[in-house]
Amino acid sequence: MQNKMIGYVMILAVLLFGGLSTAQAAKAPNPEAAKVERMIADADKARKRAASVEGEWRDVGKMLKKAKAALAKGDYKTAKKLAAKAKSQSEMGYIQAVAQKDLKMPSYLKY
C-alpha cells in the first residue's frame, strides 16, 4: 500500500519535474547542443541531490557519461534521452529515500 503510494508520487514527480526546464540558453554556437548540455547538467544536479540522501541508483552515473559522449559526437537525440532518464531516475531515487526518512520496522519481526 505504502509502496504503491510512493510509486504514484514518483510518477507525479517525474511528470512535474520533467516539464520544468528553467535554465537560460547559454551562448554556444549550436543552440541544440547548449540545450542538451543544460539537460545533462540538470540531471547531474538531480543525481547529486539523490546521493545527498543516499538514494542514488546504480546506472545514473553511467547514463550521464554516455550522454556526454553522445553530445560530443553530435548525437543529440541519444544524449537527450539519456539525460532525461538519468534525471527521472535521480528524482525517483530521491523520493524513495525521503519517503523512508523515518525507519519503520517490518511487521514480520516480533518484538
Next chain:
Amino acid sequence: MKHLLKKIAMLAVAGGIAASAQASPEADREAFQNFYKNRFASVPMEEYPNGVYSIDPVGRENWEAIEEFPPYETFIDDGQEMWEKPFANGKTYKDCFADGPAIAGIYPLWDKKNGMVMTLPLALNKCREANGEKPLKYKKGAINAITSYIAFASRGQKTNVIIPKDDPRALEAYEKGKKFYYTRRGQLNFSCANCHLQNAGMKIRSEVLGPALGHTTHFPIYRSKWGGMGTLHRRVTGCNKQVRAKPFKAQGEQYRNLEYFLTYMSNGLELNGPGARK
C-alpha cells in the same frame, strides 16, 4: 527474472510495517534471531554461520565437497607470511595487535577516540600507515590474505559486538546501520531485509536467499563467482548493485555502520572464517 524480482517486491510490500523502530539493540537481536528460529525451526542456531548452506541441502552438498580442499587455503598461508614479514621500518603487525593474530572476535568495535566504528580491515590499514606502509585495497587483493590468516586463527571465537553505553554516538552508529538494513534502495526497491529476512529460503534466479543471521561470521570469502576472495564490503557492494542501487564506498561510514548492526545481530554465533561460497 525481472518477473520474479517484481513478485518478491510485491511480497515485500505485503509484509506491512510495525512501529518498533526505537527498540534496544538487545530487543532487535532477539526479534531478529527469533524470526529465523520460527521460520527454520529445524535449523539449530550453530548452523547459521554456514550461511545459505544451513537451509539449502543441495547447495550444501556441493559446498561440503569444496570445503574438503578449501580454495582459501593459500590465502591463509599468504596472510601468515604478511603477518610475520617485517615492514620496511622493522616492525610487524604484532606491534599494532599484541593479541594477534586471533583478533577477529573484537571487531567491529566502537572507537571512542575517533567517534567511529572500527573494522578489522580498517584497523589493519591504520597499522600499515602508522608504519609507513601503503594501505591495502578494501575489496579485492591482499587484504583478503591477511584477514584470512586472522580469521583462521580466530576460529571458535564468538561474535560479541559491544555497543558501549558511555558514548551515545555508538548507539547512533548502530541505529544508522539498522536503518540502512531496512531501507529499500535502487530501481528494484529492495532492502537487505526484504531478501535476507522476509524472503529467506526463497529462490531468486538460481540462488536461494540465505538468512542474514551468520552473515558476518566467516569473512573474507572465496567465491566461485568471483574466482577469488573478497571482503564483506565487497559482498555488500554486490548486493547493493543487484537491486540497482549505487553502492557505497568500502569502509565508508555507511558500510561500517551496517557491519556494526549486522554483526551485532549475530552475537553469540561462532566465527568460522575464512569461508567458501558460490
